[in-house]
Amino acid sequence: MIPETVAQVEPREQVILSAEQNTEEQYWRLQLAQSLRSTQELLRELQFSEQQVQQLSANDQGFSTLVPKAYVARMQPSNPRDPLLLQVLPQTAEAVSSSDFVADPLAEAEFNPTPGVVHKYHGRALLIAAGHCAINCRYCFRRHYPYHEQQRSRSQWQASLACLAVDANIEEIILSGGDPLALTNNMLFALIDEIEALPNVQRLRIHTRLPVVLPARITTTLCQRLQTSRLQIVMVLHCNHPQEIDAQVVQACLRMQQAGISLLNQSVLLQGINADTDSLCALSKKLFSAAVLPYYLHLPDQVAGTQHFFVSQQQGQALLRSMQSQLPGYLVPRLVKEEPGQPHKTLIPVV
Numbered sequence: 001m002i003p004e005t006v007a008q009v010e011p012r013e014q015v016i017l018s019a020e021q022n023t024e025e026q027y028w029r030l031q032l033a034q035s036l037r038s039t040q041e042l043l044r045e046l047q048f049s050e051q052q053v054q055q056l057s058a059n060d061q062g063f064s065t066l067v068p069k070a071y072v073a074r075m076q077p078s079n080p081r082d083p084l085l086l087q088v089l090p091q092t093a094e095a096v097s098s099s100d101f102v103a104d105p106l107a108e109a110e111f112n113p114t115p116g117v118v119h120k121y122h123g124r125a126l127l128i129a130a131g132h133c134a135i136n137c138r139y140c141f142r143r144h145y146p147y148h149e150q151q152r153s154r155s156q157w158q159a160s161l162a163c164l165a166v167d168a169n170i171e172e173i174i175l176s177g178g179d180p181l182a183l184t185n186n187m188l189f190a191l192i193d194e195i196e197a198l199p200n201v202q203r204l205r206i207h208t209r210l211p212v213v214l215p216a217r218i219t220t221t222l223c224q225r226l227q228t229s230r231l232q233i234v235m236v237l238h239c240n241h242p243q244e245i246d247a248q249v250v251q252a253c254l255r256m257q258q259a260g261i262s263l264l265n266q267s268v269l270l271q272g273i274n275a276d277t278d279s280l281c282a283l284s285k286k287l288f289s290a291a292v293l294p295y296y297l298h299l300p301d302q303v304a305g306t307q308h309f310f311v312s313q314q315q316g317q318a319l320l321r322s323m324q325s326q327l328p329g330y331l332v333p334r335l336v337k338e339e340p341g342q343p344h345k346t347l348i349p350v351v
């Protein structure tokens with residue numbers, strides 16, 4: 001029987017699975033449904049005093065709070081500087097405005113040929129597969145994104161994919177969002193079926209934070225579906241701090257590795273969270289112990305409301321140099337930034 005909370009989240013879903021798989025699917029969807037949806041709830045879960053709860057939640061406005069309990073479980077109780085808490089806690093600094101920090105710094109609105117496709121990179125097309133995430137990150141460049149105008153439905157995917165089918169240059173489809181793994185398996189698998197039917201596509205890349213914030217999402221059914229695909233599957237995790245990787249995250253990654261999925265990570269450099277050599281080196285090593293290679297380290301986009309997270313290019317370069325002095329080359333990510341109108345990320349030289 002499907003628990004009521006899950007049924008409410010996905011009323012359309014009719015999953016027909018074996019009993020064991022069914023339980024696994026229900027479990028992650030229940031976890032998703034039981035995520036904390038207010039800053040006060042989050043702070044009470046972390047045992048802050050009632051006075052601190054009131055003080056620290058005073059900035060809760062606009063981009064709503066959303067955090068799975070599996071992620072909260074890795075935060076240090078009662079620590080207002082916890083690097084995981086700071087990624088999800090609204091701060092007074094979000095209200096600071098500056099002409100250098102704008103709602104759509106990458107001018108993505110201009111790169112949108114059909115609803116659902118952001119067709120931006122040579123040989124690759126990025127598809128907005130889901131309108132929602134399993135967590136709301138305060139630094140996110142999509143915090144001002146008009147998701148409500150980008151609500152995905154199967155018919156819209158079909159329109160987007162029909163547009164890609166006639167483009168022989170597209171070898172790789174990148175599923176992004178929102179978070180593609182926030183979709184139910186039924187929705188996700190239907191999308192993968194259609195991508196597999198595009199003859200020129202060789203690779204499917206999934207950009208996701210779910211394996212990190214809700215590792216129970218990596219179910220047997222999901223791994224089996226990806227393992228049997230004719231496409232090469234690349235999963236790009238978005239993990240920012242070593243404290244985000246616990247035993248469950250490692251286990252989820254190793255399951256994916258066993259299913260033949262290539263695992264990469266991209267992080268965002270965030271002031272006060274991971275902009276120090278120790279955190280970054282520990283992150284690279286911990287990722288590798290979970291079979292994940294560090295891929296990109298992003299300078300933060302200059303998104304309105306995220307100024308307090310900003311890291312300058314000079315600081316980023318200095319951090320990369322010190323990582324290079326401490327780690328083997330394969331554990332040093334590439335330092336990059338996004339620039340509006342550029343068909344790829346800009347690689348920042350580290351000399």
Ligand SMILES: *Cc1c(COP(=O)(O)O)cnc(C)c1O
Nearest residue numbers: 121124126174176207266344345
């Ligand atoms: C950078 C980025 C891409 C393109 O990545 P490449 O690895 O440079 O091809 C696609 N999707 C997201 C979400 C990205 O951040």
Ligand code: SF4
Nearest residue numbers: 133135136137140209
């Ligand atoms: S798109 Fe990524 S960074 Fe942004 S809120 Fe979703 S999970 Fe967080």
